[in-house]
Amino acid sequence: MKRVLPTLLLAMLGLNSPLHAADYTIDTKDAHAFIQFKIKHLGYSWLYGRFNTFDGSFSYDPSKPEASKVQVNIDTRSVDSNHAERDKHLRREDFLFVEKFPTATFTSKKVTVAADGSMTLTGDLTLRGVTKELVIDVDKVGEGKDYWGGYRAGFTGTTEFKLKDFGIPMNLGPASEVVEMTLDIEGIRN
Template sequence: MTILNRFTPFFLATGLMVFSSFALSAPVKYEIDTKGMHASINFKIQHLGYSWLTGRFDQFGGDFTYDKENVSNSEVNVTIDTNSINTNHAERDKHLRSNDFLDVKKFPKATFVSSSIEKTGDKTLAVKGKLTLHGVTKTIEIDAQKVGEGKDPWGGYRAGFSGTTLIKLADYGITYNLGPASANVYFQLNLEGVRQ
């Protein structure tokens, strides 16, 4: 038996270990689970400085890629149907869809596409990217955290993240006068994805 033959099993085993390690650390793609309503995009804005008005977007979709070994390889893409805005008040929602605010006939979609994701703590992330809303694209940062991941009861594998950010309406060309207390909108994103 030659030296090469004697060490062939060793080389093969080492190669398999390296390949397995690479495969385990590769980015994993998840589709956001909107069918089961295990994701939500919520917002709140002050009303006259006296209380909070809350709402959500009922229709959205997208995906995210998560690399637990190298978070900088991760990314997220979300598309929102602006016509699906819901504040639990039909007349107000009609006004919000008008050209005073979202102008949904002209701008039926809003999108967020990440440009960088940085790990900031054990389960916390800084997600930077481009938000396009009302025809305007601006860079925003989302303070995010990993909620968890694991198998589901239906044979799939899921991961979930939550994040918050604040935007100034005027930055997106929405200048309807709501008073100084209502210049900013706070968003909360809860994204649960199913591994593809």
């Protein structure tokens, strides 16, 4: 009887069932998350790159995905376009100006869920000291138990924005005004 009463009380209060969103840490330690970008180079080809160092977390409940929240911090000094000299240029004042703005952040404000399960994540991106609202189209990749006794959830998202909207002064011509970003995020439930 002593064990039944606490269990019954917890069930009545709803405390033994997942009523709230679970919190996840983005798995950057084992490289299961990526922030990548591409931009046209003078309109003739695509330049691809990524940020190697970032961290963050998200809150997610599959029964109420519209209540999800996301926070990501990006070390802009970790920009990597697979070309050391270009990366030095991307870190200077005419692009990311990492000496003055070593961190970019994204903080979600709202999640909208479509009938097909896809989501739109709206939040504030702060880059080069400028904060603008950004919309990311998100699809859930999957979720479930992992081989190490944990639980994971993964999402992919895409967005784009104009460089000048974030005070990036370098102008490579009209074909190179917009950067496209892909975010592949896998989180480990805390």
